[in-house]
Amino acid sequence: xxxxxxxxxxxxxxxxxxxxxxxxxxxxxxxxxxxxxxxxxxxxxxxxxxxxxxxxxxxxxxxxxxxxxxxxxxxxxxxxxxxxxxxxxxxxxxxxxxxxxxxxxxxxxxxxxx
Amino acid sequence: xxxxxxxxxxxxxxxxxxxxxxxxxxxxxxxxxxxxxxxxxxxxxxxxxxxxxxxxxxxxxxxxxxxxxxxxxxxxxxxxxxxxxxxxxxxxxxxxxxxxxxxxxxxxxxxxxxxxxxxxxxxxxxxxxxxxxxxxxxxxxxxxxxxxxxxxxxxxxxxxxxxxxxxxxxxxxxxxxxxxxxxxxxxxxxxxxxxxxxxxxxxxxxxxxxxxxxxxxxxxxxxxxxxxxxxxxxxxxxxxxxxxxxxxxxxxxxxxxxxxxxxxxxxxxxxxxxxxxxxxxxxxxxxxxxxxxxxxxxxxxxxxxxxxxx
Numbered sequence: 001x002x003x004x005x006x007x008x009x010x011x012x013x014x015x016x017x018x019x020x021x022x023x024x025x026x027x028x029x030x031x032x033x034x035x036x037x038x039x040x041x042x043x044x045x046x047x048x049x050x051x052x053x054x055x056x057x058x059x060x061x062x063x064x065x066x067x068x069x070x071x072x073x074x075x076x077x078x079x080x081x082x083x084x085x086x087x088x089x090x091x092x093x094x095x096x097x098x099x100x101x102x103x104x105x106x107x108x109x110x111x112x113x114x
Numbered sequence: 115x116x117x118x119x120x121x122x123x124x125x126x127x128x129x130x131x132x133x134x135x136x137x138x139x140x141x142x143x144x145x146x147x148x149x150x151x152x153x154x155x156x157x158x159x160x161x162x163x164x165x166x167x168x169x170x171x172x173x174x175x176x177x178x179x180x181x182x183x184x185x186x187x188x189x190x191x192x193x194x195x196x197x198x199x200x201x202x203x204x205x206x207x208x209x210x211x212x213x214x215x216x217x218x219x220x221x222x223x224x225x226x227x228x229x230x231x232x233x234x235x236x237x238x239x240x241x242x243x244x245x246x247x248x249x250x251x252x253x254x255x256x257x258x259x260x261x262x263x264x265x266x267x268x269x270x271x272x273x274x275x276x277x278x279x280x281x282x283x284x285x286x287x288x289x290x291x292x293x294x295x296x297x298x299x300x301x302x303x304x305x306x307x308x309x310x311x312x313x314x315x316x317x318x319x320x321x322x323x324x325x326x327x328x329x330x331x332x333x334x335x336x337x338x339x340x341x342x343x344x345x346x347x348x349x350x351x352x353x354x355x356x357x358x359x360x361x362x363x364x365x366x367x368x369x370x371x372x373x374x375x376x377x378x379x380x381x382x383x384x385x386x387x388x389x390x391x392x393x394x395x396x397x398x399x400x401x402x403x404x405x406x407x408x409x410x411x412x413x414x415x416x417x418x419x420x421x422x423x424x
Contacts, residue, residue, distance in 0.1 A: 003173070033251040034157035037173055041150025045192045076324035078255040078346065079242030097242025097252075101149060101192070 004040040009058040022054040024112040029068040030081030124224035126153025128389025130179040131406030137186035146193040152176020153226040220384040225356040236320030244326025249273040259345035266293040270350040271303040355391040378409035
């Protein structure tokens with residue numbers, strides 16, 4: 001259970017719905033650990049600023065997280081969280097491990113510019 | 115109106131505690147925070163020794179402190195890059211990203227610390243692609259693989275032992291000829307059949323394609339470098355205070371820690387510091403809370419004196 005203030009994706013069907021129904025989506029797939037929590041915190045803060053982006057998290061250890069773990073863009077990843085950015089249903093960027101606020105906003109500004 | 119009685123830079127346990135005390139004393143208080151509220155506290159999976167709370171995650175404790183501070187009136191804002199900082203004038207000034215400017219009669223620096231990195235070629239490139247700073251987070255990616263642990267303190271040795279659950283072999287690379295860890299941690303690591311040691315050495319470069327494939331190990335005694343194929347590297351080489359932005363503005367020691375008196379006051383009037391960024395021996399949530407309390411009470415007294423003089 002991820003006890004963050006973000007919206008949670010719990011199933012593959014949820015994931016499909018979120019990605020298809022929102023133009024800009026950021027999904028953080030991780031655990032409640034030291035590399036993941038700061039990224040959730042950044043997303044929580046940015047959700048007030050980036051209203052045109054849908055921010056979600058998903059439990060890395062859930063069997064349903066195959067929808068994240070199996071995408072080609074994360075195959076070299078060896079550190080959680082896997083953070084995936086979708087535009088119009090397509091992966092436009094994926095990062096591995098902890099990121100700081102500047103790194104996240106740089107991606108949001110590049111790929112989800114209004 | 116961007117003027118406050120106090121600006122607190124940093125939203126860890128020291129900064130939030132100061133926020134609670136100052137707001138409750140009806141002082142207009144702003145916390146400028148970068149990253150997740152709670153600082154290093156949120157990185158702790160379980161806190162079992164915080165008085166009055168039997169067992170809680172760092173994340174939950176941070177949220178309670180944040181809500182407590184907000185309930186008394188503390189404003190919390192997300193901090194970008196500090197582009198201007200005036201600590202010496204009677205009115206303190208903090209500018210963020212060249213756009214927003216905040217002023218205050220007093221200020222608390224409570225910026226905490228962060229994990230130290232090696233700062234060598236390839237480290238940024240392969241973070242999350244073979245380089246990790248957290249064994250419990252990423253250990254299972256290295257099942258049946260050969261890894262290196264860099265460091266010689268308690269964290270490095272304990273995490274090296276825990277990583278043997280996954281890795282086929284663990285090599286500890288340490289810059290000195292001895293360890294700075296408790297004897298039981300040294301004994302457990304040195305007696306472990308899966309752990310080898312490369313002493314008086316460090317990693318000077320990380321290489322690979324999509325993920326980490328090899329490292330350069332520099333022998334600090336002979337200055338010779340050896341390229342070694344490796345699947346993963348875990349780095350545990352201590353913490354550094356987040357005080358670089360104070361260069362030339364506030365007294366810091368050789369490690370960058372801020373020098374304070376017993377009331378958390380610095381050499382500058384109206385400028386206080388608290389938590390992991392100050393000179394001290396023991397860094398715990400409870401000691402940060404104590405520092406934050408002292409800084410807040412000292413500021414209350416300082417601001418009262420200011421008012422009575424004006």
